[in-house]
Amino acid sequence: xxxxxxxxxxxxxxxxxxxxxxxxxxxxxxxxxxxxxxxxxxxxxxxxxxxxxxxxxxxxxxxxxxxxxxxxxxxxxxxxxxxxxxxxxxxxxxxxxxxxxxxxxxxxxxxxxxxxxxxxxxxxxxxxxxxxxxxxxxxxxxxxxxxxxxxxxxxxxxxxxxxxxxxxxxxxxxxxxxxxxxxxxxxxxxxxxxxxxxxxxxxxxxxxxxxxxxxxxxxxxxxxxxxxxxxxxxxxxxxxxxxxxxxxxxxxxxxxxxxxxxxxxxxxxxxxxxxxxxxxxxxxxxxxxxxxxxxxxxxxxxxxxxxxxxxxxxxxxxxxxxxxxxxxxxxxxxxxxxxxxxxxxxxxxxxxxxxxxxxxxxxxxxxxxxxxxxxxxxxxxxxxxxxxx
Numbered sequence: 001x002x003x004x005x006x007x008x009x010x011x012x013x014x015x016x017x018x019x020x021x022x023x024x025x026x027x028x029x030x031x032x033x034x035x036x037x038x039x040x041x042x043x044x045x046x047x048x049x050x051x052x053x054x055x056x057x058x059x060x061x062x063x064x065x066x067x068x069x070x071x072x073x074x075x076x077x078x079x080x081x082x083x084x085x086x087x088x089x090x091x092x093x094x095x096x097x098x099x100x101x102x103x104x105x106x107x108x109x110x111x112x113x114x115x116x117x118x119x120x121x122x123x124x125x126x127x128x129x130x131x132x133x134x135x136x137x138x139x140x141x142x143x144x145x146x147x148x149x150x151x152x153x154x155x156x157x158x159x160x161x162x163x164x165x166x167x168x169x170x171x172x173x174x175x176x177x178x179x180x181x182x183x184x185x186x187x188x189x190x191x192x193x194x195x196x197x198x199x200x201x202x203x204x205x206x207x208x209x210x211x212x213x214x215x216x217x218x219x220x221x222x223x224x225x226x227x228x229x230x231x232x233x234x235x236x237x238x239x240x241x242x243x244x245x246x247x248x249x250x251x252x253x254x255x256x257x258x259x260x261x262x263x264x265x266x267x268x269x270x271x272x273x274x275x276x277x278x279x280x281x282x283x284x285x286x287x288x289x290x291x292x293x294x295x296x297x298x299x300x301x302x303x304x305x306x307x308x309x310x311x312x313x314x315x316x317x318x319x320x321x322x323x324x325x326x327x328x329x330x331x332x333x334x335x336x337x338x339x340x341x342x343x344x345x346x347x348x349x350x351x352x353x354x355x356x357x358x359x360x361x362x363x364x365x366x367x368x369x370x371x372x373x374x375x376x377x378x379x380x381x382x383x384x385x386x387x388x389x
Contacts, residue, residue: 022053025141027163027270028178029061030123032069035169036062043179048273055272065167068126076128076216083212085222088240090330092225093233093295094248095288097258099312101158103248104225106323108158109341112333114220116164116210118142119155124164124210128217162226164210170203173228173287180267180275184283191231191294204239231294237301244330245302247295249378250312252371253364257357259284285370292374305331311378319346 028036036058040047047055090113092104108115119135120127135155142155166172175185188194192203214222229236236243260281267275299307308329315322320342327335359367368375375381 022057023141025122025138026054026058027122027174028058028167030065030125030127030167031058031062032125032167032169033062033066035167038169039175039178042185043182046179046182046273050274051272065123065125068130072126072129080128080209080212080216083216085211085215086219087221088243089211089222089224090244090246090332091229091236092223092246092248093230094227095230095250095255095259095291096227097255097262098227098250099248099310099315100225100227102312102315103246103310104158104223106319106342106345107223107246107326109345110332110338111341112220112337113223114214114218115158115223115225116161116214117156118159120214120217121159121161121163122167124167124213128213158223158225160226161207161210161224162228165203165206168206168210170206171199176283177263177266177270178272180271181273181278190228190287190290192235193294200235204235208239227291231291231298233295233298233301243306244332245307246326246330247307247309248312248315249309249374249380251380252367252375253359253380254357255288256284256363256367256371257359258355261355261357285366288371288374296377305329 031039040055090107092100092107094100094103104115107113116124119131119138123130123134138155162172162174166174171186171189173184173186173190179185189203192200195203211222230247233245263280263284264275264277267277308326310322310326320339323338323342324335327333327338
């Protein structure tokens, strides 16, 4: 069996024994009371000593966030419920580390689009009334670069809506990050299949509420990005029959070690236990297989003009050409309106350096075997490939 130790990802975590900094904002800093204490209860309060300070801060913030939610509901609740989306969203989908963040940022450059930024995703319960105050105060607490890949970070940059759902008290496989040494959390919520209808309806209502808040702030078409949405197409189409989907794929020989690096870093920085990473590689292998079994089954539900596919390697090689094709295939309107912003963004990324991994032959063989269907379907040769992240 493949083991994490066979992949050079030591930079994914700080040195052993390094102290936690409980005041640093976490993904869960905006969580409400029901979400936070429900999470602790389901995991039997198994908080590691290193994270006691973080847990204490998050416990206080949960109360604070719920109070602010109540204030926002009293002030803006009626307006939020009356708000209508400008258009069905554009969804960026694909496995973690496949380039979804890059594609999300490129689509967010269009002045006709809006998106959930980091502050809105981390404080979804009250960002409409609190952002003017807390964004400036928190500006210097967030690192300028993401630790897992050195991509730019910031409160105003596009962010995953999955974190918003977590902070609103919704269940999600992302909650595995918090208690990494316990069994994976809420795996049914990856595909939303096998759940009681009431649970699916609650999930849909919370997502729609968040999108209405985004629309109230900026009435434009919303661009969303979450790898988990890759296997939720059926449920999303029930909500948004005219939604657009952009799917991005990447060489699995890069995808696997990069995903290991991602989860190791998040387990360490965002979790409430000192992670042992037991079963991590198997979790990654199985998750992609599960995700794409559902995606390939439901892909036929998407009509022409509703779906477009991009290879990460092509996007990096020719970002302007690939984005022009995305706009044409999805019928997103005049590409020339966003072209100047795209050119500036591409120029700003000219010096970006990718991570590299040393993956042993037996690990490469496991990737080729376990993810063969993905590699074959998207035209990747798993026998020979560069390993740039």
